[in-house]
Every structure is written in structure tokens, then in C-alpha cells.
Amino acid sequence: MSIEVKVPQLPESVTDATLVSWHKKPGDKITRDENLVDLETDKVVLEVPAPSGGVLKEIKVQNGTTVQAGQVLAILEAAEGGAVEVKAAPAAEAKSAAAETKAAAATGGKLAPSAKRLVEENKLDASQIAGSGRDGRVSKGDVIQHLAGKESGSAAPAKAAPAAKLPAAVGSRNEQRVPMTRLRARIAERLLQAQSTAALLTTFNEVDLTEVNAIRARYKDKFEKTHGVKLGFSSFFIKAAIEALRKFPAVNASIDGNDIIYHEYYDIGVAVSTERGLMVPVLRNAEAMSYAEIEKGVGAYATRAREGSITLEELTGGTFTITNGGVFGSLMSTPILNPPQVAILGMHKVQDRPMVINGEIKIRPMMYLALTYDHRIVDGKDSVQFLVAIKEALEDPARLLLQL
Numbered sequence: 149m150s151i152e153v154k155v156p157q158l159p160e161s162v163t164d165a166t167l168v169s170w171h172k173k174p175g176d177k178i179t180r181d182e183n184l185v186d187l188e189t190d191k192v193v194l195e196v197p198a199p200s201g202g203v204l205k206e207i208k209v210q211n212g213t214t215v216q217a218g219q220v221l222a223i224l225e226a227a228e229g230g231a232v233e234v235k236a237a238p239a240a241e242a243k244s245a246a247a248e249t250k251a252a253a254a255t256g257g258k259l260a261p262s263a264k265r266l267v268e269e270n271k272l273d274a275s276q277i278a279g280s281g282r283d284g285r286v287s288k289g290d291v292i293q294h295l296a297g298k299e300s301g302s303a304a305p306a307k308a309a310p311a312a313k314l315p316a317a318v319g320s321r322n323e324q325r326v327p328m329t330r331l332r333a334r335i336a337e338r339l340l341q342a343q344s345t346a347a348l349l350t351t352f353n354e355v356d357l358t359e360v361n362a363i364r365a366r367y368k369d370k371f372e373k374t375h376g377v378k379l380g381f382s383s384f385f386i387k388a389a390i391e392a393l394r395k396f397p398a399v400n401a402s403i404d405g406n407d408i409i410y411h412e413y414y415d416i417g418v419a420v421s422t423e424r425g426l427m428v429p430v431l432r433n434a435e436a437m438s439y440a441e442i443e444k445g446v447g448a449y450a451t452r453a454r455e456g457s458i459t460l461e462e463l464t465g466g467t468f469t470i471t472n473g474g475v476f477g478s479l480m481s482t483p484i485l486n487p488p489q490v491a492i493l494g495m496h497k498v499q500d501r502p503m504v505i506n507g508e509i510k511i512r513p514m515m516y517l518a519l520t521y522d523h524r525i526v527d528g529k530d531s532v533q534f535l536v537a538i539k540e541a542l543e544d545p546a547r548l549l550l551q552l
Contacts, residue, residue, distance in 0.1 A: 474515065
């Protein structure tokens with residue numbers, strides 16, 4: 149019996165997707181629920197599982213094609229009962245299968261979709277590629293670096309040629325031209341939208357994290373043992389931001405045409421850097437979350453965003469965003485807000501600096517804070533006092549418990 153493999157129902161507000169890569173070719177045997185093809189939307193990669201076991205009979209849509217919900221992608225010849233009989237493979241096939249198993253084990257069984265595509269296109273041995281991601285996950289950048297190493301001969305050095313035959317040294321002039329992914333194109337579009345439609349302005353302050361560090365050092369072991377998650381900076385900054393937003397509701401607002409919407413809840417977006425680009429999963433009603441719940445939520449979202457399993461709904465909305473360039477070593481920056489939000493908080497690198505404390509010079513762990521805001525809605529006075537409120541909360545964390 150022939151079965152049509154169709155594009156699944158796309159998330160709300162998404163009209164189409166791009167077919168990124170097929171994982172099977174016509175004639176291949178398929179097991180039920182096996183991922184056949186990856187589809188990329190503006191924000192997430194969707195997997196299309198096999199509706200039944202059988203044999204892939206025909207592929208109707210090629211890589212790079214824009215598709216819509218319900219469109220037929222392939223024809224599957226279903227096996228009786230939806231199962232596929234697995235026969236003993238010939239010696240050559242068994243050897244190939246063993247190599248694939250070894251490769252999967254060497255990479256922790258984790259190839260990012262874009263990395264997997266490059267590996268297949270270039271017929272690479274994944275076991276020879278060093279993964280730089282979490283648990284050895286191989287990213288697209290890892291594959292590109294591996295390919296560059298092969299081209300330069302670094303993977304297998306050749307014998308040195310006689311000095312007289314060495315060519316004149318020239319600089320490398322290699323280039324790569326690749327189309328933007330849908331996510332990268334969407335990010336570019338939204339950044340341009342923010343800069344062309346909002347009156348962007350950034351104000352700065354700095355915060356002394358001595359007290360936060362002391363609390364983390366004092367309770368980190370007990371916190372992790374009790375809650376099963378490490379006590380990081382995220383929960384402190386999100387809690388401090390929420391208390392500051394309570395005092396300055398304009399910073400938690402959004403713009404809809406000529407209307408200002410003042411949100412009486414706090415959906416905090418936390419920017420996560422992935423190999424596909426920046427994603428901003430949202431903690432819904434973060435004001436009702438404990439420190440442990442915030443840490444778990446941020447950690448889970450970051451992992452799923454990098455693995456490509458996060459949903460569009462989890463990336464939608466948000467009333468205020470926090471981004472942390474400090475994890476990459478940034479000392480100061482001016483983040484761009486995420487429309488229709490009117491403000492974004494930028495965290496930066498914690499660095500020991502000499503500070504004058506009560507007339508004495510002391511070394512303190514300092515961080516620069518940046519608030520980029522839409523000056524059409526947020527006044528300069530409110531933006532400055534908003535950062536001061538965050539500074540006061542973090543330098544005296546008891547304020548967070550008392551909501552002062």
C-alpha cells in the first residue's frame with residue numbers, strides 16, 4: 149500500500165518551510181517514526197517522521213524547496229503491518245553499518261542537522277571529526293574546520309619537498325558563498341526592523357557582584373543537592389529585572405500601532421546562542437517562578453535550542469529580554485531590542501576591577517549593564533532608574549526576597 153508523506157501542520161503564524169535535507173533515498177528501507185527529512189522554518193527545524201515502516205518509493209520535493217503544510221513530500225510503500233523485515237546484511241554492508249555505529253559512538257551519536265548534511269554531502273567519516281558542542285556534539289562549524297584541515301593537508305602531513313622546489317609563499321584566497329538560512333534571514337530582518345522603526349538609545353551602569361558571589365559560594369552545594377541544578381547568575385538577574393519592571397512598567401510594555409500595551413505579567417526572554425543563530429526562548433510568568441525553577445528553565449531551553457528541538461511556541465512572545473554577551477568575553481555592548489518589546493538588558497563579563505569603597509581602594513567583581521530601549525515609550529529618566537534598581541537589588545540581594 150502506498151502512503152503519502154506530507155508536510156506536517158506548521159506552527160501558528162508560519163506559512164511555509166524550507167526542505168533542508170533528506171536522510172533517505174528512494175529504495176531505502178524505513179522504520180516507523182524514523183526521521184525522513186528536516187524542514188527549516190524561520191526559527192526551528194522540524195523533523196518529518198515516517199508514518200509507517202516500509203520502503204521509500206519516490207521523493208517528490210528536492211532539497212532547498214519551499215514547502216507548505218499538507219504538501220506531499222514523498223511516497224512510501226508500506227510494509228505489511230507497518231514493519232520492515234530486517235535480513236542479515238552482506239559482509240560489506242555489515243562492515244559499513246559497523247563503521248556508522250562507530251562514528252555515532254565517537255560523536256556521542258549527536259550530529260546537528262546542518263552538520264549531518266555536510267557530513268553526508270562530503271562523504272566524511274564522522275568519527276574523525278572533533279565535536280566542540282555539549283557532550284561532544286558536532287556542529288556545522290566543526291565539519292567546516294575539519295574540511296579546511298583536509299584541504300590544507302593538516303590531517304595527514306606530507307613529506308617535505310626539497311627547498312629548491314618550494315613555491316613562493318602566498319596567502320590563502322579561499323572563499324565560500326552560502327545562502328542565508330531562514331533563521332539568519334529572519335534575524336537580519338528583525339534587526340533592521342528594530343533599527344528602522346524604533347528610537348533606540350542605550351544607557352549603562354555597573355554592578356558589584358560581591359554579595360551575589362558570596363551567596364552562590366555559600367549555598368551552591370546545598371542548592372544543587374536540593375534542587376538538582378546549579379545556582380548561576382541567571383536567576384538573580386531575572387529576579388532583579390522583574391522587580392525593576394514592577395517599578396517601571398513602561399519598560400515591560402510593547403507597541404501595537406499607535407497603542408501602548410502595558411503587560412501585567414512578566415514573560416522573560418533569555419537569548420541563547422546556537423549554531424543556527426540567536427534564539428530567545430521565553431520563561432512564561434517568570435514572576436511566579438522560584439530561583440531553582442528559573443535555573444532549570446533557562447538550562448533546559450538552552451539545551452533544546454542548541455539541539456534544535458525547541459518549539460516555535462516557546463520562542464514566541466516575551467515582554468522583556470535579557471542577553472548575556474559576557475559568556476563570550478564581551479565587556480560592553482549595545483544590544484538591539486526585540487520588537488514589539490521596548491527594552492532589552494545586556495549582561496557582560498564579570499571582571500575584577502579596583503573600586504573606591506568608603507574611601508578605600510578594593511578589588512571587586514564588576515559587571516557593566518546596558519539597557520537598550522525605545523525612546524518613544526521609555527523616558528531617559530526611567531531607563532536610568534531601571535538600571536539603578538537592578539544594581540541595588542544585586543548589590544543587596546535581600547531586596548529581592550523583600551521585593552524592595
